[in-house]
Amino acid sequence: MTTPATYDEFKRLNMRLDMSRGKPSPEQLDLSRALIDEAGTAGFMSRDGIDCRNYGHVLGLPEAREFGAQLLDVDAAQVVAAGNSSLELMHDALVFAMLHGVSAHVSNHAPWSRQREVAFLCPVPGYDRHFAICEALGIRMIAVPMTQDAPDMDAVEALVKHDASVKGIWCMPLYSNPSGAIWSRTTIERLAAMPTAANDFRLFWDDAYRFHHLTGTRHATPGIIELCEQAGHADRALVFASLSKVTLAGGGVAFLASSRRNVDWWQRHASIRTIGPDKLNQLRHVRYLRDREGLEHLMAKHRALLRPKFDAVVAEFDTLLADVPGVSWNRPEGGYFISLYAPKGHAKRTVALAADAGLVLTPAGAAYPYGRDDEDRHLRIAPSFPSLDEVTLAARGIALSLRRALEDGAALVAE
Amino acid sequence: MTTPATYDEFKRLNMRLDMSRGKPSPEQLDLSRALIDEAGTAGFMSRDGIDCRNYGHVLGLPEAREFGAQLLDVDAAQVVAAGNSSLELMHDALVFAMLHGVSAHVSNHAPWSRQREVAFLCPVPGYDRHFAICEALGIRMIAVPMTQDAPDMDAVEALVKHDASVKGIWCMPLYSNPSGAIWSRTTIERLAAMPTAANDFRLFWDDAYRFHHLTGTRHATPGIIELCEQAGHADRALVFASLSKVTLAGGGVAFLASSRRNVDWWQRHASIRTIGPDKLNQLRHVRYLRDREGLEHLMAKHRALLRPKFDAVVAEFDTLLADVPGVSWNRPEGGYFISLYAPKGHAKRTVALAADAGLVLTPAGAAYPYGRDDEDRHLRIAPSFPSLDEVTLAARGIALSLRRALEDGAALVAE
Known part of the structure; x- marks a missing residue:
């Protein structure tokens, strides 16, 4: 050339x-050829005798939830295994919050759409599809600059402290899209602990690149769900992850992890929408990848x-x-x-x-x-x-x- | 016994x-054993050279849309091929209407949630999951009795004529859940043609049992999309169908069919939510079922x-x-x-x-x-x-x- x-x-x-x-390249997708070529070998009967061909299990196949739990270092009861896209989960979580409010601990939380205004903090540069969801839902976006390795936490804390319309922040803690930032422990602890004027504040935690290392160092960020719990904000974090860039970008499995109360909240609203995800694809994935090591x-x-x-x-x-x-x-x-x-x-x-x-x-x-x-x-x-x-x-x-x-x-x- | x-x-x-x-029985699901056992033979490259493993094609794989068009007697451009559940499509269509309004022809339509009240007509007895969606979204449900073979159309026409808050009606035209009714041509023509006070009125047309005959007579109902178009209400009907009770209840393919303007409307909102459906499952289905005859x-x-x-x-x-x-x-x-x-x-x-x-x-x-x-x-x-x-x-x-x-x-x- x-x-x-x-x-x-x-x-x-x-x-x-x-x-x-x-997008992953064809060569990357070829790495999971066996998932397609040998799809038949996974069968349809789950470990627990669930016929994956039939309806049900709105939170996902139990072994797929367990696999997600292993990947995300939480309990299986805290994980939802869903369809082929974590973007869908983020969108639907925001839609559910807008239409129904978020999960309630002590008092009820009003639907966000019935509150005066809803705003989200958007560390910039960030992921355009996050911003598109906010724009579509009429959520006001407040740009927060990224410092070297994380959002400017002084700015974040100041914004959430007095303004109850600030309901959430988009976070990509590891290898952020598009800055590649690795958020520090201090930053993450501050996000978990910071006082917020909105008592229904949420961290939309897009852990898209949790296993997508480009060097020999497997960087990792502290577990946000546990940190939030320790800080007395057990329901603050909604963690999203996906196998799209692990196996098949068009046909992977997506995960949502959070507090059990938030999983219940999800189930309450998702079960109006669906009778269950494609458990066959979940079974194929679990049998193909096996475990975190795989x-x-x-x-x-x-x-x-x-x-x-x-x-x-x-x-x-x-x-x-x-x-x-x-x-x-x-x-x-x-x-x-x-x-x-x-x-x-x-x-x-x-x-x-x-x-x-x-x-x-x-x-x-x-x-x-x-x-x-x-x-x-x-x-x-x-x-x-x-x-x-x-x-x-x-x-x-x-x-x-x-x-x-x-x-x-x-x-x-x-x- | x-x-x-x-x-x-x-x-x-x-x-x-x-x-x-x-739910389908295991024996029914066994009918499509080849779809699982020989899943690998479908490969991943579509007829048009689309790599189904990668992102994209939010309206579905072209041959899946064509297959849906053949099943529903419309053009492929009028069809969306989606995930494993038509319930999801109905839910999301209602959510999009609530949050963003429906597709606009002449003037803009305000989001339903910002209008004073939203009501739906519900022929009874009907499908509980339809009603659950309405209840979750705060849509007032007005029961309309079923006569022998269809909703009481005099009652329907009277209700939609003067009350602009009535935005839609749930319809299961063939072998209705749970009455088994086969709606008459006259009824369907009246639904297509009736004047409605709401100019953003929609027929939510759940064609769940289009191919699910129990006798030698393959009953069929007139094409609602064409009838609506002929009556000057081109965007009135949203048709939903699914392969859940054809192949795999947990892993089929769902379809939405409507006017091209409604398909554009769907694309506009769905593309905020997802980068595309699981095209591999769509490819497997098209290659397994082949055509309407199959x-x-x-x-x-x-x-x-x-x-x-x-x-x-x-x-x-x-x-x-x-x-x-x-x-x-x-x-x-x-x-x-x-x-x-x-x-x-x-x-x-x-x-x-x-x-x-x-x-x-x-x-x-x-x-x-x-x-x-x-x-x-x-x-x-x-x-x-x-x-x-x-x-x-x-x-x-x-x-x-x-x-x-x-x-x-x-x-x-x-x-």
Whole structure:
């Protein structure tokens, strides 16, 4: 493959690549070929004699809940095993809170939608789909800046302390999308313990990348459910996780973990919606992955495929952008994204130039509530899906697009 | 097996049977053994080269949508292929309407939850899970009596004509749960054409038993979507269907069909909730069932298993209840239920006596909004799950429980 040295050379290559989403590559999906090829061997009868072909078990197959509990370091009674998407669980949890209120300990909690206003704290940059749920539900989003490794906790504590309309915060504690941040123990303890004006405040804890390490160090964050319990806020945390980027992105199993009271709350509302999840898929997954060790063994293979791609992107940026003032990027130790910061006012233009060259990136600003990156600096890079050659070229293309955006800007200023 | 002649004899048999829900039997689920045993042969690559293992396609796999279109006699563009449950689709459609309003043609429609009051018409007896959704969402339910073969359309038309808070009606046009009714063309045409005070009125059309015939006659009802369109109400009908009682009750595929504008409306809101359904399960289903003919071939096998059970129940009732004044039951030509009417004030007591004898029935009143059968007459009998021997004995037990309830009542009167 030719190595373009300028944006125009890159453009002439006529690339056709969509890097807008954090999708696993076909090679990663091939790692779980047995889950498809040998699907028949899992059968349909669960360990406990449950016929997984029939209705029922709205909280999930018992062994799938136990598997989730092992992954999330909680009791099986605290886990819901559900369908193919943790996004659905987050959406539905927020919808249930809006329509019915959250689980009540002492007094009843009114439905959020009947309260005057509902606001959520959104550490930025963050996950666009979290923000889309809030926007759709009319929940006001308050951006909170990320410091080096976690949201600015002084800002968070100040916001939740006096304003009862602040009902929750989006959290991605490990390898945050898209900053790759690993939240510190202190941060997490403060989130568990902080006084909130709203007595129905919730941490929406998206543990999407819990096992998605990119280095030999398996980072881990403290158990939020236990910390909340210790701090006297047993029902504060709703933890979400998924096997989408472990086995099959279109057909995994998602988990919700929380206090037993919150699991009861979930059951009360989910059982109006469904007679039960696809237990056959849950059975297949449990029999295929077996246990946490089985999952971690598989994740090491993902890492072997992903790491070179992340390294390649960073290497291209090192080569082409190290000398550009105001440009920076992170070297994530896990997760699915790299954040690239352009000089102020140049992110949108970079994305547009890349698109002109046939390379689709996540829209600039997507990692901010309402799509508004006021500084127009942030770009979310998703290296997972393309081949190593493609992603190397794409990273080069992104760097060249950014340089061209800066040249255009400089030319305008000079005029 | 002993044939009990009295309630006390039945009770001494110590039956342990749950007939409360309309579940397929293991033998019915065995009909689709190949869907599990040979799951691997379906692979993961769709006809169009879509990798079903990855994210995307929020409206479903194209060939699954086409398959649904063939089943429902509409265009594929009018069909959403989703997860394992049509109940979820009905729930979510109502939630979307409450939170966001329905699809707008000319003017915008306000979210139902922001309108003064929302009411739904509920033909009774009806499906308890429909009513549970309404109750959870705070939608006022207005019971409308069923005449011989359809809801009392004079009552329906009168209710929708002047009251703009009436936003919809639950419809099960073919082999209604639990009455087995087959709605007439006239009724369906009136539903499509009737003027409604609410310009965002919707027919929630649960076509659950479209292929679930119990006789040699494959009854069919007119296409509601086309009729609505012809009547100038193109967006009025939301049609729901599912393969749960075709293949696997816990792992089928559900469909939503409607106008293209309603499909767009669905996509707009569903894409906030999910990145896509489990396309692998959709692919397995399409490759296993192939086409409508394949499905109908399979349904004939279901019929062969189900018909004797329904016949046995009716035969027991004929034997034991024909001489009891005020008792009646239907002989359904399809679907999953038999309705048994006790004399006024005796349904609850019959259910309690059956429970005392170890036979769990659907709670009396369940087929009515808020669980209130004011006459306390209706019993929903679900013959599908037990074996033929069991269901024969259970039907006998129900009849004997009913007779005992009447004797107790007569004794009370005599005292």
